[in-house]
Amino acid sequence: MTETRDDAWKRLALHPDPTLAELFDADDGRLSKLSSRIELAEGGILFDWSKTHLTDGLLGDFEKLAEAADFAGMRARLFAGEVVNPTENRAAEHSALRGVGKATSVEEADALRARMLAMVDAIHDGALGEVRHLIHVGIGGSALGPALAVDALAREDAKVDVHVVSNIDGVALEEAFAACDPATTLIAVASKTFTTIETMTNAQSALTWLSESGVDDPGGRVIALTAAPEKAVEWGVDETRVLPFAESVGGRYSLWSSIGFPIAVAIGSAGFLEMLDGAARMDEHFRDTDGRANLPLRAAFADLFYSRIRGAQTRAVFAYDERLRMLPDYLQQLEMESNGKSVTVDGEPSGPTAPITWGGVGTDAQHAVFQLLHQGTHLVPIDFIASIEAGDALDPAHHRILLMNCFAQGAALMAGKTSDDPARFYPGNRPSATILADDIDPATFGALIAFYEHRTFAAAVLLDINPFDQFGVELGKEIAKKIERGGESFDPSTEALLKVAGLGE
Ligand code: F6P
Numbered sequence: 297m298t299e300t301r302d303d304a305w306k307r308l309a310l311h312p313d314p315t316l317a318e319l320f321d322a323d324d325g326r327l328s329k330l331s332s333r334i335e336l337a338e339g340g341i342l343f344d345w346s347k348t349h350l351t352d353g354l355l356g357d358f359e360k361l362a363e364a365a366d367f368a369g370m371r372a373r374l375f376a377g378e379v380v381n382p383t384e385n386r387a388a389e390h391s392a393l394r395g396v397g398k399a400t401s402v403e404e405a406d407a408l409r410a411r412m413l414a415m416v417d418a419i420h421d422g423a424l425g426e427v428r429h430l431i432h433v434g435i436g437g438s439a440l441g442p443a444l445a446v447d448a449l450a451r452e453d454a455k456v457d458v459h460v461v462s463n464i465d466g467v468a469l470e471e472a473f474a475a476c477d478p479a480t481t482l483i484a485v486a487s488k489t490f491t492t493i494e495t496m497t498n499a500q501s502a503l504t505w506l507s508e509s510g511v512d513d514p515g516g517r518v519i520a521l522t523a524a525p526e527k528a529v530e531w532g533v534d535e536t537r538v539l540p541f542a543e544s545v546g547g548r549y550s551l552w553s554s555i556g557f558p559i560a561v562a563i564g565s566a567g568f569l570e571m572l573d574g575a576a577r578m579d580e581h582f583r584d585t586d587g588r589a590n591l592p593l594r595a596a597f598a599d600l601f602y603s604r605i606r607g608a609q610t611r612a613v614f615a616y617d618e619r620l621r622m623l624p625d626y627l628q629q630l631e632m633e634s635n636g637k638s639v640t641v642d643g644e645p646s647g648p649t650a651p652i653t654w655g656g657v658g659t660d661a662q663h664a665v666f667q668l669l670h671q672g673t674h675l676v677p678i679d680f681i682a683s684i685e686a687g688d689a690l691d692p693a694h695h696r697i698l699l700m701n702c703f704a705q706g707a708a709l710m711a712g713k714t715s716d717d718p719a720r721f722y723p724g725n726r727p728s729a730t731i732l733a734d735d736i737d738p739a740t741f742g743a744l745i746a747f748y749e750h751r752t753f754a755a756a757v758l759l760d761i762n763p764f765d766q767f768g769v770e771l772g773k774e775i776a777k778k779i780e781r782g783g784e785s786f787d788p789s790t791e792a793l794l795k796v797a798g799l800g801e
Contacts, residue, residue, distance in 0.1 A: 304361035315725040316710045339734035348598040348727045355588040358597040370757045381764035388764045390549035394572045396579035412539045412554045413565040429476035432558040433498040434486030435462040441551025442558045444622040450562035458558045464494040478509035483518045488547045490527035521554040567738045574742030582750040592750035603651045608675040613655035616682040616702035619736045624655035634752045634763035659701045678728040685735035
């Protein structure tokens, strides 16, 4: 008889509960089973999941869950460009942007990328005059990926100084204006739909800034990055400066498309292509590897073990690398907008889905939030991310201390420490995973982000939820519109707030 998802979950809940120390003691081969490297064109990344509670038995039962969930079939549909987002009747073709996917989609992505990179190269060659700054306006997936990538990869020798502005709060845009010379600034308007109120308002204000600063032809300084090119043209962007991408690319998966224009502007076309290549290597690994050896799938097994079986409500990510300081913000959208759902694909209650993703930068976070991680009452599985190669050129002591602290935290969380004094007692047995890249370069960065994308997808398949829609963000937008239109009444608290702020009738 074929096993159902329910049977698999029931069996997973019955496993014994050894400590991490017991797991290491019981199995000499634990490290080699749960710590593996992916090799890229140059360098690679080590993924060490040995300090999680995954066991051979759990992995076997999670593999059965994957079978019951038709993980292989769903993955094949993802890469074949079939509909995997049933509520919106769409494919999710971010991997095609990296050259891995349905042939026609890869071909289309190649052509659109060639067009974008031609524009980038032309800018670098001076075709638009002197360009020293780029203000990129976008929000959510149209901002977080570019902001993270530029911050991670364009610290030294950035070809152009990029400012990503997302918030509708004008303070954010004013900060960018203060840092840029209008005569040498381009404006990129990034919006999949080209309707998002924050982005369109910021774009309009950026245009006004250029024109009030005496820039000739401000409209000629605007480049649109969108899946709705006709709307960009309608808004006033010349067709030659509209860089489209496919509708089948989701917003939070779009940094590989023309939404990544500021990345290529900052690091150059060659670096952008290396980033795609790194991601493609992870795509191939995810597509071609079965069971526990599949790194994103194995990570999803651990994620679901903690969230579904052990009841963890949060998951933390600490980048022990300043270059990746924006990673937790990026992952919050990727994981929470994708898997923060409460119904299955068939509309039934799903049970617990994505935990809350949060995190920060090491070592800063050690001196702020790690108290709770070591001695608090919450179970918080952690990802530590670090790079062997330093991002700085200072005394190597900096990087050595950074890495030693990263590894010390994982060791301390696992080992704990006994004490007769309850206040000084560390329970230990607290799980963490460590991702150790050789360096943070475009290829390792691409592979790392693709790893998280596939991990999110794998978790969704096992949970039987749709990771590619986000209807939960709509209601607030609708109510904001109603408030703007006026004539509607709301709950007494909201009415009173509107009145006090001078927005009500
Ligand atoms: O409101 C959420 C959302 O739709 C995200 O999914 C998306 O990344 C963001 O808004 C921005 O949307 P757009 O790129 O269409 O402006």
